[in-house]
Amino acid sequence: MMIHHGSSSRLVRRRRALLVGALVLLVPAGLAAYFIAVLGSFPGATTHPGGGVAAGIIEPRFTQPPFALDEANGYIRLGESLSPESAELPALTNLDPGLLKAVRSAARDARRAGIELGVNSGWRSEALQEWMLTQAIKDYGSESAARRFVSTPESSRHVSGEAVDIGPTDAAAWVERHGNRYGLCRIYANEPWHFELATTPGGPCPALRTDAS
Secondary structure (H helix, E strand, C coil): CCCCHHHHHHHHHHHHHHHHHHHHHHCCHHHHHHHHHHCCCCCCHHHCCCCHHHHHHHHHHCCCCCCCCCHHHCCCCCCCCECCCCCCCHHHHCCCHHHHHHHHHHHHHHHHCCCCCEEEECCCCHHHHHHHHHHHHHHHCCHHHHCCCCCCCCCCCCCCCCCEEEECHHHHHHHHHHHHHCCEEEEECCEEEEEEECCCCCCCCCCCECCCC
16 A cells, blocks of 8 residues: 555554653653653753653743753753763862772773763752752752752752762662662662762672662
């Protein structure tokens, strides 16, 4: 049967709509929150590398911040990550020196194991953290719900330079298994990407906290 180009285009659009609907139903709220809040999605995010469906779905809820989303504020674009060896980038250089050293050591050993480790988020400015919390409140409907994933600037370990978010998934899983060799520990049960320098090298990691609240 011959399909006319117009019918074919409508079929493609219908299939895409069905796919988007399925993703909305299947993506867990916590994972969506990570893409939305932690990585700082904002209007125009669909043009970013890795922006994809999740960023497009939530785009109307977000407003451009009253400051520059740039390296000076520790901003890392959605879908991008930094090599821990990167120099002169505030998201890394403003980290606690001990934490940065541990992450770099872990990254070198992970690479030997065939895993490329990246930093999806490191140090953040107070302005960036405040804006991320504001966006998360819009998404979740209340500050108490939003703070399960995004801390206030005053309490954020990213703002103090004492936390990193590791990606991709296999790299975060590798650090969870081996990170205590370097003093790195996963902190929250609902954030498998968030690590802090929470033990002495080779020591046991503390029990997971439920969330950031």
